[in-house]
Amino acid sequence: MDVNDLTNHIPGTGDFIKIDQNKCNGCGMCVRICIVNLWGIKNNIAFIRDDYKEKCLECGSCGQVCEPGAIDFNYPAGGTGVIFERG
Amino acid sequence: MNVYDIVIVGGGPGGSMAAKTAAELGLKTIFFERGRRPGEKNSSGCGLGPRMWKDFPDLMKELTPEKCPSMRAGSAARCYFINEEGVVAGYVMSRPTESVSYEPAKSWITMNCYRSEFDPWIAEFATNAGAELKSSTLVVSLLKEDGKVCGVVDEHGEKYKAPVVIGADGAISIVAKQSGLRTKWSKDQITLVPQYDFHAPPKKIDDIMGDEALAVWWSATFPASYQVFFNDGFHQGLGNWLIKWDKNPLFYLNRVINLKYYQRLLRILEAKPRELQSHLLPWLQYPYNTHTDGVILIGDAGGFPCPLEAEGIYPAMVTGKIAAEVAADAVTSGDASKNKLSRFDKMWQKTSVGEEFEAGEELYNIWKALPFSPKETMTWFVPMLMEALGGIYDWSQPHTKRVRQIAAHIKSYMPQALPFILKYVFPLVAKIFEDDLDDMMDPQKLMKALPKVMELLPKKKKRRRRS
Known part of the structure; x- marks a missing residue:
């Protein structure tokens, strides 16, 4: 089962997750915690996948686990982003 | 500039309860919801406990299947025990016992319904009482005067002024952050909860599960996982503190789904995965930093989920109601100082929620x-x-x-x-x-x-x- 088939999103979110690659220490906690696998590590620095806006579940874990404070998680624009029809 | 007596950030059950109470007390009230309607950003918290019927009887008697078609209550709860080999080594099923003292607790253990139905239902009580609901609107910052909070600013730069702001904006609370009450949870204060929703035909659920409303899967191979049955489906989820995850949380949730026993259950229920959800849930020994000048935090934003089973809706409603009462007093007296709002702590500590936290640690x-x-x-x-x-x-x-x-x-x-x-x-x-x-x-x-x-x-x- 592909987890992305089990989520619904409304477009127009804007860029709501930002990473300051100068602050990232490459610990990989964001990669471990994200259940829809939106994070990766390249050259010891975390990056977020280009299509994260259509896949993010907005739990905010990435921002919470980031020790050096490199990940700035905000909510997407009102009325956009993930929809839980049976949450 | 829009001027109100009280601004509430968040349209979940806590925010709606605060808005309803504030409006009934005569305050000019607005509450914000970032979703198109309340509930569409929320997952879990779907089990309603009998204390809600005890404490909010007039409200809860209005909850009917016409309003929330997913409603399902049941008297039986099951505990499965899974050993290291991933085998269901046994289970215990129980119903409300002789010592349970009041209705509806004698009749059922939990009433379950989807948040996408429950949250709009409860928000309507607030709007009917005269509160203004502004949905599809993200609050991005707090208005401040002389360093003190005096309102909020939305994503379009629109300002809303009020002497008291209630933060009902969940685990990642912008109100908590910008008021200086909390920058981030520590990793042993917050849990991550991934969860599947499965569809199953109502008749299958009735025939196979009977009056079972809830199951907990206690295991040696994954953190305890809960199963909650609705009218035409069920949730299977699990959580743990951020400090505890040594692998991706979905790896552990999939371990539940992949149990032989669970696969058999899915087959006989004709269950199909319908939605994947995930959310953060504060799980604290004791709530602290709940208020400051012009600000009160309630529900998840204030760290109020139950320290035993993490029930969040009821504590959010209790603290939301109290926060609005304290805010009304502050507005009337023209004093919304931290000292004045400290009454909030004294009041919630006297409630059922406060009693729960007496053994919180x-x-x-x-x-x-x-x-x-x-x-x-x-x-x-x-x-x-x-x-x-x-x-x-x-x-x-x-x-x-x-x-x-x-x-x-x-x-x-x-x-x-x-x-x-x-x-x-x-x-x-x-x-x-x-x-x-x-x-x-x-x-x-x-x-x-x-x-x-x-x-x-x-x-x-x-x-x-x-x-």
């Missing part, structure tokens, strides 16, 4: 050490418990011999069980019964009692005298 610790430490604790706890519960269902030996085998085997777990009891169970028992822990833990008393306890479990058969 002990509940938190036992939870963390037992079901949320599958490898360290559940690996011996599950077989030990099953030895006690199910060991006698066996005819491989004369039954008297079996009892001795069981007793000896339980005894073999004592090196793990006794320290656990001393460290986690005794403090909880002492708190609940207001006993003196130092007295209970007096080494001399323990040293005297322990050998006696061990002696109770016989080593070998004593020879019986022939008459």
